[in-house]
Amino acid sequence: xxxxxxxxxxxxxxxxxxxxxxxxxxxxxxxxxxxxxxxxxxxxxxxxxxxxxxxxxxxxxxxxxxxxxxxxxxxxxxxx
Amino acid sequence: xxxxxxxxxxxxxxxxxxxxxxxxxxxxxxxxxxxxxxxxxxxxxxxxxxxxxxxxxxxxxxxxxxxxxxxxxxxxxxxx
Numbered sequence: 001x002x003x004x005x006x007x008x009x010x011x012x013x014x015x016x017x018x019x020x021x022x023x024x025x026x027x028x029x030x031x032x033x034x035x036x037x038x039x040x041x042x043x044x045x046x047x048x049x050x051x052x053x054x055x056x057x058x059x060x061x062x063x064x065x066x067x068x069x070x071x072x073x074x075x076x077x078x079x080x
Numbered sequence: 081x082x083x084x085x086x087x088x089x090x091x092x093x094x095x096x097x098x099x100x101x102x103x104x105x106x107x108x109x110x111x112x113x114x115x116x117x118x119x120x121x122x123x124x125x126x127x128x129x130x131x132x133x134x135x136x137x138x139x140x141x142x143x144x145x146x147x148x149x150x151x152x153x154x155x156x157x158x159x160x
Contacts, residue, residue: 006121021122024145030137032126041086041121042101046112057110065104 001046001054005076007067008039042066054078081126081134085156087147088119122146134158 009015015037022036044061046054058076067074089095098116105113124141126134138156147154 008121008123018122021145025141028145030141032129032134032137033124033141034127035123035125037123039121039123041088041119042098043088043115043117043119044113045115047114049112054112057112061105061110061113065101065108 001049001051001078002080003042003044003046003054003058003076003078005042005044005058005062005066005074006039007042007062007072007074008037010071010073013071039072040066051078081129081131081158082160083122083124083126083134083138083156083158085122085124085138085142085146085154086119087122087142087152087154089117090151090153093151119152120146131158 017038018036021038022033025033044058046057049057055078058078062074062076063069095117097118101118102113102116105116124138126137129137135158138158142154142156143149
């Protein structure tokens with residue numbers, strides 16, 4: 001089983017890295033880019049578990065290890 | 081227009097962050113997780129450009145700013 005996990009700063013949380021990139025892009029002439037948000041993306045390979053069990057484990061892993069739920073949201077997909 | 085950009089370490093490149101997470105997960109009892117790779121995920125909002133122009137700009141931005149092509153690959157989608 002393979003899982004994809006996205007971890008993003010919550011909409012209400014400032015994203016200084018994203019802002020910095022947006023300013024850099026503006027200075028390079030990419031004025032069309034109005035906003036940038038940066039998050040993390042994880043690819044997890046799981047062996048020897050069912051799809052349901054993989055989903056259960058990836059949800060716990062995302063919640064407990066990959067994301068800081070105070071400032072971040074996550075979502076995941078079991079892709080194969 | 082909104083674009084999603086994924087930037088991942090190349091398959092041939094070590095991913096120490098991913099390895100650290102995998103070891104942490106193993107120590108927490110998630111033995112089913114055989115491999116973890118960590119990358120970056122960006123959401124770009126572009127205003128006042130066509131879909132084709134957005135794709136052209138996002139390709140250049142990914143190549144020149146978001147990814148280090150020596151050690152990273154990228155892919156992107158124009159999502160709306």
